Amino acid sequence: MLSVSVAHRFGSFVLDAAFESAGGLTALFGRSGAGKTSLINAIAGLLRPERARIVVDGAVLTDTETGVFVATRRRRIGYVFQEGRLFPHLTVRQNLLYGRWFAPPMDKGPGAAGEVDQIIDLLGIAGLLQRRPAHLSGGEKQRVAIGRALLARPRLLVMDEPLASLDEARKTEILPYIERLRDEAGVPIVYVSHQVAEVARLATTMVVLNEGRVAAIGPTAAIMGRIDLFPLTGRAEAGAILATRVAGHDPAFGLTILRSAAGELRVPHLDLPVGAALRIRIRARDVMIALTPPEGLSALNVLPGTVAEIGRADGPIVEMRLDCAGEALVARLTRRSVETLGLTPGRLVYAVIKSIAFDHHAFAGTAPPSPGADAETRDG
């Protein structure tokens, strides 16, 4: 569906990256300066690479071998910029409809008006239509920017750190809209970010970029569980992703029970129906290891598993991957603990996770957690 291969030199920086995606949301993840934005600029035609072949939905947009370079305006790639880039002299409505003036006539047929309303509704911007961008909050601007890109009827949506300029509250406000976009709009998305939490929550496929090259590519859960990538994905925030379903609620204690292949987890109450699918992220630093099933312990979540892989020591810290009935879990321990416990690959262990560790960063699923699920402290 999307096939990108780009080689370009900027001074001393060399971008040489290739990836493919079958749809859904593909995250380009990496530090700033890794070449993420250049890559999507090449897709959108804002950058003309020295060597490249870019194919979207069967259409060859750039091919330096055959000299093909489709102009930006004919590519139909919706671009959501980091700073929104709304046109300041136009109202929100005029901004939203800007791309429609130029859409091919066939896309203006009956039902087009319904589509506008649908997208306005999807993004929750019906109340803003008469305003000008100067009078919008950062979060509102980004939602309008997303709507503007979508209404141009793109074959692909590229988003360049659309949440980077927003505070935590605004991010939480927009994330559900991007999830709905991914699940309902049917437009493949390439999403640039350097935030692990965002990527864990949104991405179906993850491309890890490092110094202009692709370091790893694969399904998000698989990439997040790879401890050899921790230096790139960020040690402090690194964590595995677990697919779960809501198995039930425990109203007496205000808890929700989640079931995964690895076992059951008790987390602070979530406002979700039984059976709802939820992706959760368990950070390596929130996982403790026990050799025997622990007793007399306050932590509610104990998952049995085996040590699958022990990473290289980085000073006093060691990361390890556990295999819990086929699901990957990662843990971050001191080297001393690893030695005292005699942990080696193949060893049977118990992963212990405090329920309190499941704060709003942990829920990566399709539905946002209820406010009650936000634990006040992470490690209290």
Added chain:
Amino acid sequence: MLSAFSPEELTAIRLSLRVAFWAMLWSLPVGIGVALLLARGRFWGKPLLNAVVHLPLVMPPVVTGYLLLLLFGRKGPLGRLLAESLGIVFAFRWTGAALACAVMGFPLMVRSIRLSLDAVDRRLEDAAGTLGANPFWVFATITLPLILPGIVAGMILSFARALGEFGATITFVSNIPGETQTLPTAIYTLLQVPGGDFAALRLTLVSIAISLAALLVSEAVIERASRRAHGL
């Protein structure tokens, strides 16, 4: 109130306004084009074009007027060409005064438009491109509205410069009452005749009033245009 002025004075005032208006209007499209070339173009000889555009600002007006006379006079190469092919005559006509004023005000207009072009966030134009707009539509729907304050400022500057133009006008098209005698040249003439001081003073006050009004109106228009461009 108009009766307070003699017919000759009224003619000079009307002519001044007409000359300034047409000078401003004709230099507008050319000014936008040249400003675009200077702000966006990359071509050989750009510094030279920039220098030529700014020459009237630094040359003595008499020199500019004389050059216009050489080029656009009855015997000048361009003057003859235009007269024979299009029937347009500049020499000793009010159109010549307008041409002289347009040339003198041109650098001011180009500067003003160019500055506002430099201030346009080109990333907005990229964004319009990703939404399917071709270069013409990007200019018409994004760039032009955003530089409107600069265009208005340039127009007013050109108009004000035209009202005050003296040297190039008198050199090129002389000082013919009813045809090329504008306010400044009328005032100059009055000062040459004994007892003309009072009439000169009245025209001076008119000149001040027109200039002041132009400035006040321009400030208001620019303020509004820039608020619109910034969506406030």
